[in-house]
Amino acid sequence: MVVANDPLAMLLLKQDIEAFLYHEANLLDDRRYEDWLALLADDVRYWVPMRRNVKFGELEREFTREGQDINWFDEGKQTLTQRVNQILTGVHWAEEPLSRISHLVTNVEILEASPTAADAAEVSLRCRFIIYRNRVETETDILVGRREDTLRRIDGEWRIAQRKVLLDQSVLLAKNLTFFF
Numbered sequence: 339m340v341v342a343n344d345p346l347a348m349l350l351l352k353q354d355i356e357a358f359l360y361h362e363a364n365l366l367d368d369r370r371y372e373d374w375l376a377l378l379a380d381d382v383r384y385w386v387p388m389r390r391n392v393k394f395g396e397l398e399r400e401f402t403r404e405g406q407d408i409n410w411f412d413e414g415k416q417t418l419t420q421r422v423n424q425i426l427t428g429v430h431w432a433e434e435p436l437s438r439i440s441h442l443v444t445n446v447e448i449l450e451a452s453p454t455a456a457d458a459a460e461v462s463l464r465c466r467f468i469i470y471r472n473r474v475e476t477e478t479d480i481l482v483g484r485r486e487d488t489l490r491r492i493d494g495e496w497r498i499a500q501r502k503v504l505l506d507q508s509v510l511l512a513k514n515l516t517f518f519f
Contacts, residue, residue, distance in 0.1 A: 348448065355463060355489065356446050358496045363441035366518055371422040374518065378415050379490055379497040386410040386503040386519065401504065410505070410515060418518075425516065432514040435474060439517055442468040460499070461489045471517060479512040481505060485519065 358377075365374045378384075387401040387409045402409050413421075424430055445466040452460050464486045471479040488500040503519040 348451075351451060351461070352446065352448055355448065355461060355496070356443075358489065359443045359446060359465065362498075363443050366441055367439055369436070371425060371518075375415070375419055375422055377496070377498055378418065379492060379499040380415055382415050382418070382498055383500045384411055384413045384418060384503075385501065386412075386505065389505055389508040391508050410510075411503075421516075430516070432516045437517065438472045440470045442470075459491050461496075463487050463489065467519065469517065469519065471512070477513065481507065481510070481512070481519075483507075483519075 362374065362377055365371075365377070385404070387404070388407070389401055390399060392399045404412075425433055428434075443465055446463060447465065448461060448463050450462040464484060466484055467482070469479075469481045471477075471481075483503060483505040486500075486502040486504070487498060489496045490499040491497075501519070
C-alpha cells in the first residue's frame with residue numbers, strides 16, 4: 339500500500355475514490371450505460387482473465403496470461419461502446435427481458451497515488467465486488483471477485499484507465515456475460 343506523508347490527504351482521496359466507484363456501480367445498476375462509458379478513458383483496457391483450478395505450487399498458472407491465452411474479456415473503449423450500443427438497441431436476446439443487477443463494491447484499498455495523494459493524477463487501487471443478477475423467473479447469478487483498477491484524472495474528473503477483474507469462480511454458470519464488472 340502507498341505510504342502517505344499526509345494521512346488527511348490520503349483519507350480524502352480514498353473517500354473521493356470510493357464515491358466514484360459507488361457512482362459507477364449505481365450507473366450500471368440503473369442501466370445508464372452511456373453515462374458509464376463516459377467514465378472510461380479513451381485508452382481504457384478492460385481485462386477479465388479466466389481462472390483455472392491448479393495444484394498447490396502452481397499458482398503462476400491460476401489465471402490466463404495477458405496477451406497469450408484466452409480471456410473472458412480483453413477490450414478497449416471501442417469494443418465496450420459496441421457492447422453498450424447492442425444492448426441499447428432493445429434487440430439483444432440475452433437481455434430480453436432485462437436483467438436486474440446489483441453491484442456491491444467494498445474493501446477499497448489505494449495502492450499508489452501519483453504524484454501525491456493531495457493532487458493525484460493517477461491512482462492504482464483494488465477492491466472486492468459482488469454482482470447479483472436475476473433474469474426472468476428463475477435465473478440468478480452471483481459473481482464474486484477482486485478488481486484492480488487504475489483511475490486517471492482527466493479534466494478534473496476520474497476516469498477508468500485500466501480494469502483487471504479477477505473472478506473467484508473458475509467455472510461460470512451464468513448463461514451469458516452481458517453485464518459489466
